[in-house]
Amino acid sequence: xxxxxxxxxxxxxxxxxxxxxxxxxxxxxxxxxxxxxxxxxxxxxxxxxxxxxxxxxxxxxxxxxxxxxxxxxxxxxxxxxxxxxxxxxxxxxxxxxxxxxxxxxxxxx
Amino acid sequence: xxxxxxxxxxxxxxxxxxxxxxxxxxxxxxxxxxxxxxxxxxxxxxxxxxxxxxxxxxxxxxxxxxxxxxxxxxxxxxxxxxxxxxxxxxxxxxxxxxxxxxxxxxxxxxxxxxxx
Numbered sequence: 001x002x003x004x005x006x007x008x009x010x011x012x013x014x015x016x017x018x019x020x021x022x023x024x025x026x027x028x029x030x031x032x033x034x035x036x037x038x039x040x041x042x043x044x045x046x047x048x049x050x051x052x053x054x055x056x057x058x059x060x061x062x063x064x065x066x067x068x069x070x071x072x073x074x075x076x077x078x079x080x081x082x083x084x085x086x087x088x089x090x091x092x093x094x095x096x097x098x099x100x101x102x103x104x105x106x107x108x109x
Numbered sequence: 110x111x112x113x114x115x116x117x118x119x120x121x122x123x124x125x126x127x128x129x130x131x132x133x134x135x136x137x138x139x140x141x142x143x144x145x146x147x148x149x150x151x152x153x154x155x156x157x158x159x160x161x162x163x164x165x166x167x168x169x170x171x172x173x174x175x176x177x178x179x180x181x182x183x184x185x186x187x188x189x190x191x192x193x194x195x196x197x198x199x200x201x202x203x204x205x206x207x208x209x210x211x212x213x214x215x216x217x218x219x220x221x222x223x224x225x
Contacts, residue, residue, distance in 0.1 A: 034213075043113075043200050043216030044152070094206045096165060097142065097214055099152040 001098065002027040002090040009104040012082075018075040020103055022088030025069040030092050033064060035073045036099075037084040044087070044099070047073065078107045111135045115201050115217035123225050127189040130220045133182055134203030140212060141184045143169075143176055144200040146219075152200075158184065159206060191224045198222070 005023040012018040024033065035047040048055055048062045050071070055062045061074040075082055087102040114133040122128055134141050142157040156166035156176040166176060173195075175187045188195055198221050202214040 036214075038152075041198075041219075043202070043219050044214075046213050046215065049213065094159075094212055096154055096157055097202075097212075098154050099144075101151065 001092075001095060002031055004088045004090055004100060006086075006088050006101070006103045008101065009106070012075075012078045012105060012107050014080060014107050014109050015077055018078040018082065018105055018107070020073040020075075020086050020088075020105060021070065022073070023070045024088070024090045027068050027090050028092075031090050032093065033062065033068075033071050034089045034091065034097070035060070035062065036087045036089065036097075038087070038102075039081075039084040047086075078105075080107050080109065083107045111215070113201055113203050113215050113217035115199075115220050117220055118218065119221045119223075121223045121225065122191055124192055125190040126224075127187065128191045128195075128222060128224075129188075130186045130199050130201075130222070132184040132186070132201030132203075132217060134184060134201070135215055136182070138203035138205050138215075140204045140206045140214075141178060142202040142204075142214065143184070143186050144202065145197045146200065147197045155186070155199075188222075191222075193224045196222055196224050 002024045034049040036044045038044045050062045064071045085102040143155040146152045155169045161178040178184045198219045200219045202216040204212045204214040206212040
């Protein structure tokens with residue numbers, strides 16, 4: 001599995017877009033980029049995933065650079081409930097999901 | 110919404126006692142994962158199953174931990190004997206892996222274990 005690098009923490013104002021970066025320079029062609037988050041004391045929650053193209057769902061958008069060496073998770077209008085640890089994970093299909101340190105996002109009023 | 114159900118939600122026990130945690134994966138899912146989370150270690154993968162067969166349990170202390178899937182609707186994680194260092198939140202997750210696409214996991218709410 002490709003190694004990922006994320007900032008330890010980030011802050012965002014409520015109502016603004018939160019842009020969470022992830023570097024995965026050793027990603028291979030068949031590895032997906034997944035984003036999960038964990039709100040305090042809850043189980044991790046799936047957000048979005050992608051292989052090559054940008055993706056959008058009701059929760060977020062995922063922007064993957066053309067060379068696939070980095071990606072950005074975008075929460076378009078962050079709310080206080082989006083305060084959580086966000087994990088960027090790169091794995092091939094069917095592989096086990098392992099979590100790193102993630103980014104602690106704090107949304108401020 | 111379909112959900113992964115874990116029991117018990119909280120368990121307090123004394124050192125040396127046997128602990129069994131149960132997980133009901135989402136109907137139709139063919140992969141089940143067990144994770145442990147502590148403040149010091151973060152989220153650790155203990156074991157995972159595909160089509161009820163154990164694929165990887167290398168993260169699990171073999172001498173005291175065991176994981177099984179007696180049937181497709183039940184996964185168990187057993188600790189015998191339990192030790193204070195086993196105190197943690199244990200998460201179960203399930204997903205559908207078709208080998209041709211992504212495997213998105215749904216996590217349960219966790220079982221918080223305290224061993225005194």
